[in-house]
Amino acid sequence: MSAEVTIVGGGIGGLTLALMLHEAGIESRVFEAAPELKAIGVGVNLLPHATRELSRLGLEDALAAVAVTTRESGFYNRFGQFIYSEPTGRHAGYEWPQFSIHRGDLHAVLLDAFRQRVGEDRLHTGWRCTGFAQDAGGVDLFFEDPVSGKKLEARRAAIAVGCEGIHSSIRRQLYPDEGPPRYSGINMWRGVTRAKPFLTGASMVRIGWLKPAKVLVYPIRDAIDAEGRQLINWVVDVETPEYKAQRDWNRQGRLEDFLHAVADWHFDWLDVPALLERADMVLEYPMVDQDPLPRWSFGRLTLLGDAAHPMYPRGANGAAQAILDCRVLAGCLKLVADPVAALAEYERLRLPATTKVVLTNRQDPPDAILREVFLRTGDRPFRAIEEVISREELAGMSERYHRISGSDKESVHGTR
Numbered sequence: 562m563s564a565e566v567t568i569v570g571g572g573i574g575g576l577t578l579a580l581m582l583h584e585a586g587i588e589s590r591v592f593e594a595a596p597e598l599k600a601i602g603v604g605v606n607l608l609p610h611a612t613r614e615l616s617r618l619g620l621e622d623a624l625a626a627v628a629v630t631t632r633e634s635g636f637y638n639r640f641g642q643f644i645y646s647e648p649t650g651r652h653a654g655y656e657w658p659q660f661s662i663h664r665g666d667l668h669a670v671l672l673d674a675f676r677q678r679v680g681e682d683r684l685h686t687g688w689r690c691t692g693f694a695q696d697a698g699g700v701d702l703f704f705e706d707p708v709s710g711k712k713l714e715a716r717r718a719a720i721a722v723g724c725e726g727i728h729s730s731i732r733r734q735l736y737p738d739e740g741p742p743r744y745s746g747i748n749m750w751r752g753v754t755r756a757k758p759f760l761t762g763a764s765m766v767r768i769g770w771l772k773p774a775k776v777l778v779y780p781i782r783d784a785i786d787a788e789g790r791q792l793i794n795w796v797v798d799v800e801t802p803e804y805k806a807q808r809d810w811n812r813q814g815r816l817e818d819f820l821h822a823v824a825d826w827h828f829d830w831l832d833v834p835a836l837l838e839r840a841d842m843v844l845e846y847p848m849v850d851q852d853p854l855p856r857w858s859f860g861r862l863t864l865l866g867d868a869a870h871p872m873y874p875r876g877a878n879g880a881a882q883a884i885l886d887c888r889v890l891a892g893c894l895k896l897v898a899d900p901v902a903a904l905a906e907y908e909r910l911r912l913p914a915t916t917k918v919v920l921t922n923r924q925d926p927p928d929a930i931l932r933e934v935f936l937r938t939g940d941r942p943f944r945a946i947e948e949v950i951s952r953e954e955l956a957g958m959s960e961r962y963h964r965i966s967g968s969d970k971e972s973v974h975g976t977r
């Protein structure tokens with residue numbers, strides 16, 4: 562296939578797609594709304610189903626240089642008692658590592674590679690897509706300047722991919738009656754703190770259940786100063802019946818809105834309130850998703866990543882599922898001569914798989930282990946975890962989630 566692909570949105574999915582298309586010998590061009598690409602966001606986790614794909618792009622060393630290579634994933638109750646842990650990435654026998662990384666660092670690694678391989682002139686910043694029109698021969702994409710609001714010239718695309726994330730204008734045009742996102746009843750506060758390493762120095766831990774709070778903590782940058790501190794990412798989930806504001810990844814949060822929920826979480830292995838109080842920044846974001854769509858591909862146009870399947874940010878799958886979409890779409894465009902058929906085949910392969918992840922994140926998330934212990938103990942300390950739940954049962958719950966998201970060993974190594 563020789564036609565150029567027009568990618569709308571230069572986030573994690575858009576840039577990864579351009580790199581994979583380049584590898585497949587297909588030209589692309591990216592139109593990104595932000596006038597300037599800055600390191601925004603906080604932490605994301607990349608499990609082996611995602612790092613395999615990024616390693617195949619030759620990016621493993623660049624990622625390892627800026628990320629923390631995660632050793633273990635642990636679960637604790639709100640009294641700081643250990644429930645379960647499992648090794649991660651290569652430590653668990655995968656061929657690929659797990660990285661905990663600042664979203665800005667991940668984006669910067671992709672952007673560097675894009676500039677070197679695809680070319681700076683193929684990235685157009687300050688182009689906000691406002692909609693499209695399509696005929697049999699191609700897609701006209703409409704844009705405006707995000708600062709002045711001035712209309713920019715329309716661009717004709719042989720193939721167009723909407724990678725604009727949760728606020729996709731293309732999705733909105735395809736599904737005008739979709740309605741607002743579905744709120745889970747949980748609000749999230751996220752932040753980063755410069756602090757001394759805890760546990761192994763490369764541990765990801767989940768603590769407590771939603772009443773009063775669940776906390777996820779992991780380091781995302783190593784040795785950031787002479788005292789050997791790390792940049793530590795944290796997310797606090799609190800049941801909050803209503804959330805009225807719009808989804809915005811950059812909305813500022815306030816410590817006083819949630820610190821009380823974890824005020825006495827002083828463990829000998831981590832002082833949670835002290836960590837949160839010393840945060841460099843606090844953001845808030847509602848846990849929302851949208852019902853899976855029946856269709857993504859329409860003629861020469863399709864959706865990818867959060868634009869196609871916004872999901873609860875659980876189990877490290879926001880970025881990972883976008884990256885997996887890219888691999889499949891690039892493969893289809895390489896192998897199937899007719900672009901319309903290629904986009905249909907991409908949808909056939911990826912829509913059901915991502916639908917399962919969206920729905921599982923609602924019902925049976927990776928931290929369902931914590932819910933189970935919360936329910937069985939009536940939210941009280943236990944004498945010994947084996948009296949509450951066996952290790953086999955815990956491992957089974959964790960494995961079930963990995964299988965659905967495609968991050969289990971057999972799926973990642975291609976033996977399932």
Ligand SMILES: Cc1cc2nc3c(=O)[nH]c(=O)nc-3n(C[C@H](O)[C@H](O)[C@H](O)COP(=O)(O)OP(=O)(O)OC[C@H]3O[C@@H](n4cnc5c(N)ncnc54)[C@H](O)[C@@H]3O)c2cc1C
Pocket residue numbers: 569570571572573574575592593594595601602603604605664688689690691724725726727728729730810811865866867868874879880883
């Ligand atoms: C600012 C920001 C901060 C984030 N922070 C985190 C975080 O801390 N932790 C986390 O887990 N996830 C975060 N995410 C989400 C995470 O990056 C995605 O869930 C995941 O990587 C899927 O990638 P994506 O490419 O589908 O979407 P994104 O990575 O969100 O990329 C979408 C891109 O499209 C651009 N765009 C939006 N509208 C238009 C338009 N109309 N025309 C052209 N371009 C458009 C956006 O500016 C963005 O660059 C953040 C996303 C953004 C945009």
